[in-house]
Amino acid sequence: MTSRLADRLRAERLRRFVGRTDECALFKRAVLAPELPFLVLHIHGPGGIGKTTLLNQFAGICADSDIPVIRLNASATEPFPEAFSEALQREIGRDCEGAPLSWLANCTERQVLLIDTYENLAPLDDWVRNSLLPQLSDNILVVLAGRFPPTAPWRTDPGWQSLLCTVPLRNLSPEEGRSYLVERKIPLVQHRAVLEFTHGHPLALSLVADHFVQHPDQSFEPQVEPDIVKLLLERFVNAGLDLQQRLALETSALVRCTTESLLAEILELPDASAPFNWLRNLSFMETGVDGLYPHDLAREVLIADLRWRNRERYIDLHRRARNYYAERLRDAGQQLLFDYIFLHRDNPVVRPSFEWRQQSRLRVDHFRTDDLGDMLAVVKRFEGKASADLAAYWCKQQPEAIQVFRDQTQKPVGFLMALALERTEATDRAQDPALQKAWDYLQSHAPLRSGEGATHFRFWMGHETYHSISPVQSLITVQMVRHYLTTPGLAFSFFPVRNPEHWAAVFAYADLVRIPDADYTVEGITYGIYGHDWRVVPPVAWLARLAEREIALAVPPKIQPSAPTLVALSQPEFIQALRTALRDYTQPENLRTNPLLRSRLVIERSAVQQQEAVPVLKELIKEVVDSLQSSPKQSKAYRALLYTYLQPMANQELVAERLDLPFSTYRRHLSTGLTQLQTMLWQRELQG
Numbered sequence: 001m002t003s004r005l006a007d008r009l010r011a012e013r014l015r016r017f018v019g020r021t022d023e024c025a026l027f028k029r030a031v032l033a034p035e036l037p038f039l040v041l042h043i044h045g046p047g048g049i050g051k052t053t054l055l056n057q058f059a060g061i062c063a064d065s066d067i068p069v070i071r072l073n074a075s076a077t078e079p080f081p082e083a084f085s086e087a088l089q090r091e092i093g094r095d096c097e098g099a100p101l102s103w104l105a106n107c108t109e110r111q112v113l114l115i116d117t118y119e120n121l122a123p124l125d126d127w128v129r130n131s132l133l134p135q136l137s138d139n140i141l142v143v144l145a146g147r148f149p150p151t152a153p154w155r156t157d158p159g160w161q162s163l164l165c166t167v168p169l170r171n172l173s174p175e176e177g178r179s180y181l182v183e184r185k186i187p188l189v190q191h192r193a194v195l196e197f198t199h200g201h202p203l204a205l206s207l208v209a210d211h212f213v214q215h216p217d218q219s220f221e222p223q224v225e226p227d228i229v230k231l232l233l234e235r236f237v238n239a240g241l242d243l244q245q246r247l248a249l250e251t252s253a254l255v256r257c258t259t260e261s262l263l264a265e266i267l268e269l270p271d272a273s274a275p276f277n278w279l280r281n282l283s284f285m286e287t288g289v290d291g292l293y294p295h296d297l298a299r300e301v302l303i304a305d306l307r308w309r310n311r312e313r314y315i316d317l318h319r320r321a322r323n324y325y326a327e328r329l330r331d332a333g334q335q336l337l338f339d340y341i342f343l344h345r346d347n348p349v350v351r352p353s354f355e356w357r358q359q360s361r362l363r364v365d366h367f368r369t370d371d372l373g374d375m376l377a378v379v380k381r382f383e384g385k386a387s388a389d390l391a392a393y394w395c396k397q398q399p400e401a402i403q404v405f406r407d408q409t410q411k412p413v414g415f416l417m418a419l420a421l422e423r424t425e426a427t428d429r430a431q432d433p434a435l436q437k438a439w440d441y442l443q444s445h446a447p448l449r450s451g452e453g454a455t456h457f458r459f460w461m462g463h464e465t466y467h468s469i470s471p472v473q474s475l476i477t478v479q480m481v482r483h484y485l486t487t488p489g490l491a492f493s494f495f496p497v498r499n500p501e502h503w504a505a506v507f508a509y510a511d512l513v514r515i516p517d518a519d520y521t522v523e524g525i526t527y528g529i530y531g532h533d534w535r536v537v538p539p540v541a542w543l544a545r546l547a548e549r550e551i552a553l554a555v556p557p558k559i560q561p562s563a564p565t566l567v568a569l570s571q572p573e574f575i576q577a578l579r580t581a582l583r584d585y586t587q588p589e590n591l592r593t594n595p596l597l598r599s600r601l602v603i604e605r606s607a608v609q610q611q612e613a614v615p616v617l618k619e620l621i622k623e624v625v626d627s628l629q630s631s632p633k634q635s636k637a638y639r640a641l642l643y644t645y646l647q648p649m650a651n652q653e654l655v656a657e658r659l660d661l662p663f664s665t666y667r668r669h670l671s672t673g674l675t676q677l678q679t680m681l682w683q684r685e686l687q688g
Contacts, residue, residue: 018183019176020054023167027058027143030165031067031112036141038165040133042118042154043145045169046284046295047234048203051145054169055114058143062112069112074120074146081127107137118146125151129160171200171296184209190219199296233301237282248275249282250313253302255321256342257291266320290335318343322547326540337478344546362413362475367395367402371412375404378415379459382466384523390432391459394419397428403479405462405472414462414472416479421454421492433520434458434527438494441518446533449570451683452491455483467498484542490534494518500528509549511542540604569599574685575678581617582645582674588614601684622646624680628673636661637673644670 023043030037043051055071062069070091077087088100104111113136115121121128133142149168154160172180177200181191186209198204241249244267251266252258258279264272276292279285284295294302306314325340372395380388395402398419405414421439429435438456448454457480462472484490495512497503504514507530518529537545569577577595584590596602597613606616625646628638636659643655656666 017053017057018180019172020050020057020169023054023169024057024061026165026167028061031058031062031110031141032065036138039136039138039140039142039163040160040165041141041143042150042164042166043143043169044147044149044166046147046298048201048297049169049171050202051169052116053202055116055143055145058112058114067110067112069114071114071116073116075117077120079121079123081124081131084121084124084132101132101135104136104140107139109139111137111140113140113142114145115143116145118144119148120146122148126153129154129157171198172202172205173200176200177205180205181209184212186212193219197297197300199300201295201297204297204301233305244269244275245278247317248272248279250302250306251317251321252279252285252292252294253299253306254314254317254343256339257288257293259291262291262321262324265324266317318547322543326543337482338474341478341481361408362405362471364475364479365404365406367399367404367415371404371415374412374463375415378461378463382461383525386523387459387525390434390522391417393431394458398423405475412463414465414476415459416457416476417459418480418483419456419458421456422448422452432458433522434496437518437520438529441515441531442492445517446492446535448491452489452535453487454492454494455487455490456494457496484534485539492534493532495530496520496527497530498525498527500530503530509546511537511545535600538600538604569595569685571682574599574682578621578678578681579674581621582641585618585621585645586648588618591617599685601681620681620684621677624677625673627680628676634673634676636669637676640666640670641673641677 027041030041043054045051059069059071070088072087072091077083085100088104092100092103104113136142150164150166154164171177174195177195177198178191180202181194186194190212194205194208198208237249247267248258248263251263255262258276260272260276263276263279264270267275269275279292280287282294284298285292286295293299303314306317321343322340325336325343328336372392375395376388376392379391394417398417401418401420403416403418404412405416407413419435421435421442424435424439429439435456435458438454442448442454460476461467462470462476464470465472467473480493480495484493494515495507500514507514512530512532515529515531518531520527520529532542534542573595577599581591581594581596584594591597591614594617596617601620602613602617605620606613625638625641628634628641639659640655643649643658644652649655649658652666652670653663656663659666659669661669
């Protein structure tokens with residue numbers, strides 16, 4: 001009865017086992033070799049990654065070849081040499097006659113010793129390496145399976161360097177994950193959601209499969225499966241955490257990559273070395289060139305648990321992380337911008353529209369003349385000869401508008417052409433229907449004011465993937481965001497796509513509005529246009545709006561503006577509104593209807609300072625007026641403005657008397673001050 005049950009258990013395990021082909025082949029070659037190529041196989045990976053299941057496979061390989069196996073689970077053993085020896089004796093049985101190490105030392109036949117949960121023997125690691133293993137016969141292959149990689153002495157000892165083989169266990173590949181789901185008869189329509197959550201993590205796949213067995217008519221939604229999340233979390237974090245550790249862990253799951261400085265700012269600590277080092281030593285935390293990041297599934301589980309357990313803290317940490325990046329965005333490099341966008345990865349619209357990996361393998365470069373032939377060939381392949389001819393024209397007209405994306409070998413893999421519409425002439429626009437239609441739209445709907453500009457992202461594509469989701473396409477998105485944040489006076493941007501309906505959801509999330517009037521056709525292909533008026537929702541307000549949508553986690557089909565609607569005042573309208581604001585400076589109730597409250601410079605500062613618009617407008621006026629007193633030439637103009645508007649007297653005659661000036665001279669100083677004030681605030685309005 002027992003043997004038949006054991007056989008059925010083994011058969012069932014084999015049937016459900018997928019992947020680990022390379023690991024099993026490595027073990028089989030080693031254990032069947034006449035002389036062992038290495039004596040210790042060290043397997044490591046985070047909880048639930050499948051270490052025990054792989055040891056079961058190793059045991060099966062040995063059984064097929066009649067090789068004896070000794071299995072020891074270190075979780076049931078006290079970390080003392082005596083306790084270890086006793087456990088070893090129990091597993092070997094009577095054959096060792098109370099001296100398991102001597103028996104293992106004298107083995108003349110091939111044997112395998114499998115030690116699971118080796119992290120529990122951490123206090124014995126030196127003893128295992130220096131005392132236990134050197135006593136064993138060289139016919140014994142020892143497999144150590146634990147959460148952590150070998151300690152430094154294993155890797156630096158010249159003897160062990162050639163006798164130790166280290167194998168880090170990773171998640172199953174997408175193909176292996178799908179094979180497992182098919183074997184477990186999981187509905188095909190659920191595969192994508194399951195694989196996106198589990199990232200091919202074996203235990204997570206198993207738990208989700210069990211969920212479907214119990215609830216075959218339900219869809220899998222991790223945010224409503226706290227029991228699965230809890231069990232996975234326990235596999236990753238198997239100890240109680242203090243508040244600082246928990247916050248550090250949750251922060252590491254929220255941001256793409258954690259550094260000590262980021263952790264210090266988000267946790268509001270003067271020194272974050274302690275929680276950072278604690279994170280660094282977790283089994284599921286990996287170290288990259290730019291910081292720490294958790295195992296993919298650990299990240300998913302931690303965020304799902306945080307949202308379910310303490311949504312307010314999730315919102316607070318998201319805000320802190322957002323502020324950390326936002327303060328650095330205007331001077332940001334490629335990676336920081338990607339990190340900011342990464343905060344939006346969990347939005348159901350954004351997630352499938354962005355490639356979150358492999359960004360560091362690509363770099364942004366300027367356009368070179370020897371890039372031209374390759375670039376035009378790519379445009380011709382995807383859009384036709386007429387488009388390639390137009391691309392060639394713009395390469396000559398605005399070569400500085402082109403960014404080229406190169407791989408590690410410096411080979412171009414994609415490009416972005418961001419044409420400045422305000423720098424084009426009528427003859428230029430006549431060459432290209434895309435630019436002509438965009439210009440006509442601006443003229444009729446949103447004319448550019450002096451000092452303002454508009455960008456048309458005329459051509460953007462990966463050399464192999466065109467507009468498809470890829471690392472190149474994602475990097476193009478990052479560079480577009482950088483362009484929005486760093487281009488002085490940017491008033492409008494146009495973005496062309498081949499299939500506008502396909503992009504509707506993600507562009508609605510990103511506040512890009514469909515503009516059919518700017519659509520254009522080249523060589524029989526019609527391109528749809530999306531656009532954004534940066535005078536209406538400037539970059540700071542735009543970033544805040546995206547953050548609100550990310551935290552909400554659900555994007556309605558039509559998103560209503562959550563920020564005040566801006567108006568793009570002409571210069572005469574702006575000056576008239578400023579004169580009215582000065583007249584009403586000491587009467588806030590009158591200021592509430594002033595058009596300047598919906599100007600770019602007021603709304604942007606209101607968003608940053610989280611203040612109402614009226615105090616911000618008054619602060620801006622006072623700030624510019626005060627700046628005049630620093631110059632001896634302008635100090636008289638400052639005083640004229642101060643006592644006329646900011647600290648007004650009963651009438652202008654009294655102001656002239658206070659300043660001890662003839663009335664005509666006072667009026668001249670006041671006129672000079674008004675001109676300076678209008679000019680300085682207008683420049684701020686244009687620059688944002």
